[in-house]
Amino acid sequence: MLVGYMRVSKADGSQTTDLQRDALLAEGVAADALYEDRASGKKEDRPELAACLKSLRHGDTLVVWKLDRLGRDLRHLVNIVHDLTQRSIGLKVLTGQGAAIDTTTASGKLVFGIFAALAEFERELISERTIAGLAAARARGRKGGRPYKMTPAKIRLAMASMGQPDTNVSDLCRELGITRQTLYRHVSPAGELREAGNRLLSQSGTRSK
Template identity: 40%
Template sequence: MTKHIGYARVSTRAQDSDRQIVDLKDPMLGKVRADDLYIDHGVSGARETRPALDQALAALEAGDTLVVATLDRLGRSTENMLRLAADLRNRGVALKVLNLGGEAIDTSTPTGSMLFTVMVALAQMELDIKKERALDSVSKRRAAGKDLGGRRAKFSEGLIQMARQQIDAGGSPSQVARDLGMSRATLHRRLQQNAESVDLRLGEPPAVLPRKREARKGGLK
């Protein structure tokens, strides 16, 4: 008797309300029995090791169908997804994606197989475009001298005050910046902002920090 083997990847263990689980178990849609459903919890699609997917693939026999809710459940790489589909086809196993371009696609049919290949390529192209846009945004922000998301919070006010104390005690600004994992220019800017914040709280005019110590010929201290 042929079976529908379902695979899902969820971010948490609170899976009952996850839409993909509901769709896979739907008797009119995924047609997957609870005993034939394999779930990876908190596993990224970019990772090669996905234990539940490996178990689902091992459970498949000729004539069975592997069912997933969306294409990205299988991974992020076009090459990997097409290789997986080809491997299933060679084993006599169909692949059914419940929502690929708004429609369910079943690779057991010639049309479904062709559409799957096209949609995988389009999905990869969309992912590449998003990556390119993200990198372009980072490059523009860096060129404009803006802080990148998440970096400001990493260096707390207490940490900046500690850096100031080390420099006041004779420490090299360049070395202190390296120890904190930031550039000397960023450290100077954060020290200036910290000084202005302290002075404003005290009701005093903002202090002006020196740009840098006397530099040795050919480089900073």
């Protein structure tokens, strides 16, 4: 069975799927087997795509007008086709740069294999750059990861405030720009310093009394 998927970027009616619909119908996709989204290509929430992929069964073929109608990016596209392949579902692209892709044929599988290899190459490059960047930072005495949201100054304010019976914890967290979890990890409800708070103060050269 052939199942078609269409997408336009704007939901205000300024773009239509007429061209895609005509091409899919001409390819042999039944009108009741067409799925349509009106959303940006970068948008993750595409309910009709999710419904389309869920409806596909062993031996079916997903037909799209162009590759950019289907995936958000190369990695997303590779993941979709990998999932389809695992389920013995084909993918056919009718036009554009991906028109040679038809995973129901040997040559089409070869073309898509090149796409998959490029996506894997991209992932490895990103990983290598990240590792190299962290190593360079460590060599300069810096550690990787996110900076602390809690600071020694915030800890001292939290200790003083938490010791007051009229302190509103939500207001305090909002004022300090931290979450309750972060607050309680460093300071107890009674305003006493906890291990994480003591460690942060020690690292900054400030000892608690």
